[in-house]
Amino acid sequence: MSDFDALIQRVNTCTRCTLSRKRTNAVPGEGSRNADVVFVGEGPGFYEDQQGRPFVGPAGQLLDQLLASVGLDRKDVYITNMVKCRPPNNRDPLPGEIAACKPFLDEQIEMISPRVLVALGRYSFSKFFPDEPIGKARGKPRPWNGLTVYPMYHPAAALRNGNLRSALEQDFRNLALLLQEDLSSSRTEEAEQSEQLSLL
């Protein structure tokens, strides 16, 4: 079994916090383990808990549409959450629950080693930059631990408040540009490195 599969199994059998007692399924995350971009939501809702998959309810349908609008598919990215088990009645996750689940998210980020982490909503954003309002930070990529964190509104917030939707669409367009820039600059670096090696 790969280290990543072992991590997923640990999430699926986790009892570190009381959310584990009421879950139908844990929701570790899904997508490509070599993804350039990891999306981090807040926590599973009703449908996610039923299916053991992230973002499969209404917010997930919007996320799929936003991905498709910039030529991405969920197979190309990795999608996960701050907490891997559903908080009862979709309440906000508590600080102790986020803390108990944090090592799993940290390990996922380390193993996937993406270029860009998209923080969906204020809970996810506060993992990277505590105490900053998402409304000001959204749409502005910034460095974090050698990666780029890209804060965006949560798709569920855009479903509740239609005014946020165009900002989210714009942020996805810019994400696609950011990924292209990142790819072309890493290709340039690779080309420079092999040129230097060939001169040795």
Ligand code: URA
């Ligand atoms: N909202 C989230 O934050 N995560 C999900 O997986 C689904 C809805």
